[in-house]
Amino acid sequence: MTEKNRSRWDAGRFLETLTYFEVIPFLSCLKRLFTGSRDQAKQQSQSRGQSMGVILVAGATGGVGKRVVRRLLERNYQVRALVRDSQRAREILGGKVELFEADITIPETLTPQLMNNVSAIVCCTGVRVQPVEGDTPDRAKYYQGIKFYMPEVVDSPEIVDYQGINNLVQAAARSLPKAASTLLFDFKTPTQDMKETWGAVDDVVMGGVSESSIRLIDNAALFTGIVSTANSGGFASVRTRNFDPPLNLAEYEGIEVRVKGDGQRYKFILRSEAKWDGISYCYSFDTEKDCWIDVRIPFEALIPVFRAKTLKDTPGFDSSQVYALQLMLSKFEYDGSLNPKFAPGGFALQVETVKAYGGATKTLFIMISSAGVTRPGRPGINLEEEPPAVRMNDQLGGILTWKLRGEDAVRESGVPYTIIRPCALTEEPGGKALVFEQGDNIRGKVSREDIAELCLQILEQPKACNCTFEVKEEANEVRSPSWESLFSRLKADDLP
Template structure:
């Protein structure tokens, strides 16, 4: 039979997954190999996916949030009031959609259509003005009442009908809004690693992704698959019931694998699912139905799947089911599986409105805080149009909305490059500064954290460098919820 096994595809596979099949990860060899092959150890930037609305996207925080979202795999709908400015300061790419609107007026009816969340970065514009009375700052343009309070009302008018109908799902891979990091995290893993000649590809289309190619049983082969590189940090799917895949197949039976171990060839947890040729269907895969397997052999003594750390996902078309049984809906030749999305379902809500407010909103007039060391906005709240008072009123409106939210109250913002560890607090006594870049990373991380829901959190930089990714989930869980 055919013997046209391709060494180059085999090497591409090893390189992509940074591994040697049956041997394991190349990680221990990193010191030796990294100087020779510097790009071998690059990790995928993917952290999440789906469409996120960013308001105030041309502002300094807004721009940092857009950058962080795109880098991590999200698509952006940017709400701006000045299109030429947006075209100048925002990255030009298909993953950025620009919507022009003024928050002091009713917003476009379809602003939230298709989105998973909004990060609200609009704020009253305040600028230094030397001839202004102390503190030498003046409001430019719309008043705090119009921007903060009426703005929140207009935002909620659009968010409420749309987000209230959303089920509590966690969008893991949303190909309706494809972005490069979303593609780079998946790689083909075919029977070429065992001498076979099957060949698959995975590529993005306008609003979906396609896993396609040819599966061959020549050279004792018979499988094609796509697998994610190990996700860092791993996904935490604790509290969710299973996966939901929106897909259009070719009538064959496929498998889905999860791995809660970073080892290349460790135990996988598998489930089979059938597709209907040329029809879009939603496939529901409860975690309780996944079975432990090592390659295609069931591993009855394996420990249960650890949903708290899912390192990789894999989709496979194989000649075999499990323990040597044949896949009854398999045929060699061309195959096609088009994916619209992969969600985890049945869990706690994720924040859908992430609101950038300000530290100090409760401090004007508070007797337990001294005036002198307070930020200028606290000391001069009245002279600045009651900015903090209106920000607090906007927060309260959001708390009463019934939507899953997180209110973030940053201390003084800087344009430093960032990279500092952040401190989280509650009670509105925190003072200090943080960079907009670090704030943006934090805001984007909240999108996938159920523990962030219904919390109000103050944030400032510490003097420590950030180091490894902090466990925001655990830190947030230590703060009181707004819903006791």
Template sequence: MGPQILSRSLIEKLASPTASEPSKEMKTSSIVLVTGATGGVGRRVVDILRKKGLPVRALVRNKEKARTMFGPDVDLIVADITKDDTLAPEYFKGVRRVINAVSVIVGPKEGDTPDRAKYSQGIKFFEPEIKGDSPEKVEYIGIQNLISAIKNSVGLQDGKLLFGFRGNLSGKLVWGALDDVVMGGVSESTFQVDPTGNEYGGPSGLFKGVVSTANNGGFTSIRTKNFSVPEDLSAYDGIELRLKGDGRRYKLILRTSADWDTVGYTASFDTVKEQWHTIKIPFSSLRPVFRARTAVDAPPFDPSNIISLQLMYSKFEYDGKLNPTFVEGPFQLPLSSIRAYINEPITPRFVHVSSAGVTRPDRPGLDLSKQPPAVRLNKELGFILTYKLKGEDLIRESGIPYAIIRPCALTEEPAGADLIFDQGDNITGKISREEVARICIAALESPHACGKTFEVWHLLYHFPCFLSCFYFLPEYPFAEVSSTPIRSSFWIMVLSVYGRGLCCPISI
């Protein structure tokens, strides 16, 4: 995907007549956590989310300050991301998306006003220094702690592997046979590991057995031992099986009770003979079943409390219906993985506000005289940009669906200027905190922003004058974002949020 598509996607979100309304996915995605919620960007993010009518939880260090700022209606967490023991698991229950606006505190050496007016204005230069916790503690250790705290709540882009052969995960699930012998039948099954059974010649699981209708039987199954800690899959949309089919219909059963003979939330699935393929079973398709009968009075399926998994091959469907593919005799179903998945298109679950310039301090041949103060003073400011980049790398490596926004110098100017989005960490300029807050929320709703790191600033002139603005653009070649290669084509996207001109790529 080209950067132009990302830029257009974000601008469409910002410029949409319904921009003040949450998307369908956001409406159903539960709580948005805002960290750094009392800062210049964070408080604006909270305000915009509230105006959209979305449930917000704000992570703050100073409860009194936050209550004065937001009033009594905002759900507050009093915690500090630099202290992992303050990030209690219950604080993140129900959180599906996170906007992180935490940043190390920088201020003028000469001092500032109580409302930090000198720092916030972002235009006039004051000799800076770090106030409070170090960049390493906030931008690196803090991000590490935050990722650990939210990972289970927001989910992983590639899904959560429940069964498979990556590392030692294969030993995590203990399977046992549960066949019709419990009702007097004679069918039998087992679960084995085939060392070369998967589609690439590696190990796979194998559900196999012999099914018989003798003595009114007709089913076999394998079921996991009850999990010692329930699996919370509420961040996901369903279960995905990778298997080699035999043309028959099977059942997947998820149980939310530790009792042995209880309701199972069930879905049938058909397989393709002699082909490896992926079966996706949405949680919304599960029906509560007890002994092959729909349990009409059962509670809704709770994906946050899964106790066991079961695979079944049965003559019986539900409510007296029969499995149309059922055949007595031997069967086998190779299975390479079971994982929870997120529906596509996947949008960012973690939007992080970083800073332009993070890759520049160690860039060879850079003329520091043309760079912003943070680049020139990186060492004096406790390696602020170095640790911001390390924090970004943690996010990119976490597996969480993310977007990383690198704004240029932040100001208190109003939103509404024409925006430039770029990649490669070359641009300088400024942008209002209000605009960054709006971009954060637009990114949450854009699948094109997922997995992207990008810079943004606004033009000093409106679109008809954009040619005269080119002298603001640096001439450095596109670089890499840490170890992640960035598209190397030279481009700039000049975009007007409110329709003042065309949205078009400009070659430079």
């Protein structure tokens, strides 16, 4: 091509691209100084790496629930609190948590909107049989003197601990993902960090004039623009800024994207290093014009590429450190061969979701139950040696009996679960060594702080899935051994 026939190159857009992705450190520092946008994007990127969806906390204003909410927020999870009274909940939980007014005892209130984008549920609900602000030293006398305390409305254990739990877990079963997957981007419910994370990388970086953008539309993101082959160019793409820290997707098999295209062939690209001009791992896929399709991209099928040439002796993609994602339309396939479905000019690709698929089954529903639920009426039990709730089960409306029925509803739901049976809950500081047992035979106490921390650990522990266990603290010992060691001792429930 002669100089006369070349199209005008946009040097300003070239600098803008490099600045956005911090390839030019000095200009990027100036941009952060005046806008602060990169710091915000970094924080939100960390949030996505942590939560990958919303965690719904039921019973969020209770002794354990409010602690679970606090810990989730501290670790940058997106949190939605299911509450009966949003004004009271705001006073307790603060302004950072999303509130949703509903009542687990009224199934009509457990709407699809409540479950929208929820990736896991922590259920801390239940009729209380102890004071709101913790245990007294003389708990036995307290139990003898109460009918029992119930917050906000007078409910029975049957209604709350069985029917309510059953309502909630059935709503979860209708909404939670059926397969072991993790949502990375959900453009149906866009957030500010999506605008801060994705940016265009077009052939302007090599002298071309193609131009693209990504913007949020109704229920999707739209990757659109014009691809030109002028100036030896011919590609347009959108790419995420580097995740900090990188995503660890080692337990998954690949990436699944739901897209609606224009009939052309696109590339999905992942990067396992922070370099701007490093190795890219590519996968080509065809779209069907104006049809939604799900494209699965196995990590093992990714092709290592550097500057449009495939690399023959390069290790496979390291999914334990995913630094960036990218979508591209290019006139080239690999090693100079042409894309058979490419046409220069305008293009449009809608993206609904991006998720990791094929992971180990993780807990999606955590239920806080109680130690002792199987003991009322169990042959050979000496009630004089049992905690007050076991001794007074009948006087307290059969509270442990109905908690056990609630557990059964969770087990039978088909939703991956973990059921925690804490011994007597206290307001003492956390950090003690914990003991896990199965069989409902232990007695003792445990801090609400430690139960809240345990809930967070379970969200990331496949070994705890479909398990029921009791937990107490080990007196006078700091926490040891590791969480992984504790979970490795658990046996899954014998499910039908």
